Structure formats: C-alpha cells, structure tokens
Amino acid sequence: MxxxxxxxxxxxxxxxxxxxxxxxxxxxxxxxxxxxxxxxxxxxxxxxxxxxxSDVVRAAQMGLVVGGATGAAAGVLAAVWFPIVGDTPQWGIAAVLAMIGGGFGAWAASMIGVSTPxxxxxxxxxxxxxxxxxxxxxxxxxxxxxxxxxxxxxxxxxxxxxxxxxxxxxx
Missing domain, CATH: 3.30.70 (Alpha-Beta Plaits)
Known part of the structure; x- marks a missing residue:
C-alpha cells in the first residue's frame, strides 16, 4: 500500500x-x-x-451512486406501472435505467468536479x-x-x- x-x-x-x-x-x-x-x-x-x-474522482463516484439510485427507482416505477409486454412487471428496465442513470450521473458530476479544487x-x-x-x-x-x-x-x-x-x- x-x-x-x-x-x-x-x-x-x-x-x-x-x-x-x-x-x-x-x-x-x-x-x-x-x-x-x-x-x-x-x-x-x-x-x-x-x-x-481536482475533486473529479470523488464527484464521479457520487454521481455514479446518485444517478444509479435515481435510475433504478425510475426503472422500478416504469417496470411496475408501465410494463412493456403483458401485465407483469418488466424488471430488466430497472437494471437498464440504473446503468444509464449511473453513467449519466458520473459524467455530469465529473464535469462539475473537474472545476472544483x-x-x-x-x-x-x-x-x-x-x-x-x-x-x-x-x-x-x-x-x-x-x-x-x-x-x-x-x-x-x-x-x-x-x-x-x-x-x-x-x-
């Protein structure tokens, strides 16, 4: 170490x-x-x-967590309330939205973190x-x-x- x-x-x-x-x-x-x-x-x-x-690494980590959680929550709501096929929830959409949210959150937060000492x-x-x-x-x-x-x-x-x-x- x-x-x-x-x-x-x-x-x-x-x-x-x-x-x-x-x-x-x-x-x-x-x-x-x-x-x-x-x-x-x-x-x-x-x-x-x-x-x-800069604080780019810490900001990207926080963005990944917050974006992933937000995407997962939106995915769960979408899976339950708006199933794509049939009447059963489509849980795959929650995973997809969690990954998209995490990626977007990490990117957006790193843009802010790069300018923060x-x-x-x-x-x-x-x-x-x-x-x-x-x-x-x-x-x-x-x-x-x-x-x-x-x-x-x-x-x-x-x-x-x-x-x-x-x-x-x-x-």
Missing part, C-alpha cells in the same frame, strides 16, 4: 533539487507531483495532473498562492520514514506537511 507524503518547498530551484534527490533515492517521476500557483513556471518538474488537483489540497491553498510549491510523493509504506528523513536532512528549507495513508488508486 502506498502513502502520500506532503512537503512545501519555497521556490522552483529548491523543488528541482528535491526532484534530483528523490530520483537518486529511486523514486520514479510517476510517483512525484508538484503543484504551484497558476502561471508559475514548473518546467522540468513533474506536475500534478487534473486527477490529483481537491479537498485533500485545500489546506495548502494559502501557501501555494504565496508562491510556495507543494510536493506530493507517493511511496510504499515501508519507505515513508526513509524518504522523510532524506528530505528533512538535505532540505531544511522545505517544510514537512504530513502524510496521507489512503491515497486514491490512480490519481
């Missing part, structure tokens, strides 16, 4: 040095994510993507707006202390901001 470690780095030069140190510690670029304020030049640094900086990063917004750079490193649980010690010793200018034990599977 991986854990996400958060650090605040004061500037781009420091972030580039942190990146080099992490790469030398055999942390891949895929596991390293930097977030800076809008317009900040982070070229040469692996920046966080939309899945890591991540709740996981909300506590860092002030520091990022002041020009600091947020570093997120996803490492196996067995290497967390090692990486924290490495960055703490080699980068006193960086500030450790904690770790998160439950990171999403793909963002």
């Amino acid at each position: 991986s854990r996400r470690i958060y650090w605040l780095v004061p500037d781009v030069a420091s972030a580039q040095q942190v990146l080099k140190d992490l790469l030398l510690a055999r942390i891949t670029e895929r596991q390293i994510h930097f977030v800076g304020r809008d317009g900040m030049d982070l070229s040469g640094l692996p920046t966080a993507n939309i899945l890591q900086t 991540s709740g996981r990063l909300r506590r860092f917004e002030g520091a990022i707006e002041q020009g600091q750079i947020l570093l997120m490193v996803d490492v196996p649980a067995s290497r967390v202390k090692e990486i924290e010690k490495l960055l703490g010793a080699s980068h006193p200018e960086a500030k450790f901001e904690g770790e998160e034990p439950n990171i999403p599977a793909f963002p």
